[in-house]
Amino acid sequence: MGNCMIKINCNTQLFLLNHYNCLTRIFLNILYAIDVITYTVFGPHKFLTKRGEIFGPNFTALGRVVVGEYTKCVELINSPQKRGHYLGRAKLIPRRLPKNFILFLSDEDAGGGTLHSALHEHIWQTLIPPAFARISSGGGGDGDNGADPFKGYVKEAVVKLKAIGHKPNKEQTQQILNPLAVQYIFHSVFGMALDAKQADDFHDLFFAKSFNSCVMGALRPYGNLFGCCIGKRRRLISSLTDLILSCPALKDYVPSNSNGNLTKKNYAEVLLAVVGIAGFIGTSALCKQVLDDIPDEYSIDLDDKMAVTMAVLEAARMKAPVNNVNVMLGNKLTLTINGKEYTFDRGTPVAVSIGLSSVDANQFDNPHVFNPERENLLSSSINFNHVGYSEVGSGKRQCPGRNIAIKLASDLLIEYRNSTSDVFSD
16 A cells, blocks of 8 residues: 555544544444555554654554554553453454453453453463463473473474574464464463364464454454354364363362352353463564564573563564554543644544554664663563563553563573574574
8 A cells, every 4th residue: 555545544544533423433444444454464563664654653544543652652551441342453243252351351440340350360360370380390280291391392493493494484483483382372371281183273263364263253344254154263262162171270260259250161261262362372473573683693691581581572672562452542632643633532442552652762762773771671661561561560451471471482582592503694
């Protein structure tokens, strides 16, 4: 899409969003349907950066106001979040995702009740500590034979990367890192290793580029048009939910106030969607950024845990693994777009662009230069839907898999750099 068409598209959406009502939403849905294809074809980085170059950090696209100004993003992340049926670039069909899907639940202060906070805290307190203990100690859970399976997953992935014989392209990298994320995350969270068939099923449900994948099958408006083609998706969701129900991590689960009184099956359905979308897809993207965006010539003390963590965080800052946090405005919001101020009413859909705000030059000096030693990297990180990075604390909406994702990406970086192969040298 050329600059002229982008300007027409975005300016039309700007007018419609500045007069947001039931009529303008019809036209916004049409423009969203066009944008979501463009975003998918060109990728988030090109889509967002191109519009940022034309309009500045804030603009309109995907039927939403896209906010890339760091200070405004921080304001929105720290405010009570009212959620709609949005995920990343997409508007989703809610009935195609589990009841009580946690990413659709609003904060209590935004009119959403207490269910989100209960589920969020329950996951942080009951699933994450034993998961992190497994990957830290090398214990694999039930059936552990004494070996460290998590190091094994990482080592196997690096061996495959090196075996390519040259710098792997995007498709080759994804073919290796996607299964790594599936095996590592599932085993750590649920305490059970996957066999080859189970791993393939998870890969098909969350990474396949078809309407049988979890997100594509729920994508508006196309998921409605191809509803007759999602039989495999339904079967995968059913069988993988049963697998989670049988895992050690859910062995003692009982509905209670602390977990929102979700039935065990509904809880397993929610975990399947959340772990798959945020855990598998997000962590695989983070691992890819670590391999792609940390310069080979940049020296890192691999024995210094903090130095490795900072390198991972800087790679994530330069190109965010998760680009958008979608909220519905709880209060009026005034933004500068293309040099002019606009005020948007309550209820307007907004995409908080972690990707754009993480390279805001007003917050990060030389934002496109890799520099893990920048003074504000820890305090200004927003990659996990939380302002600032720390190994401790769960926050209100901070990603529960934060420490697991950082650990996997760090282990991958260390193993990759420790490899003695020189097949990637030019």
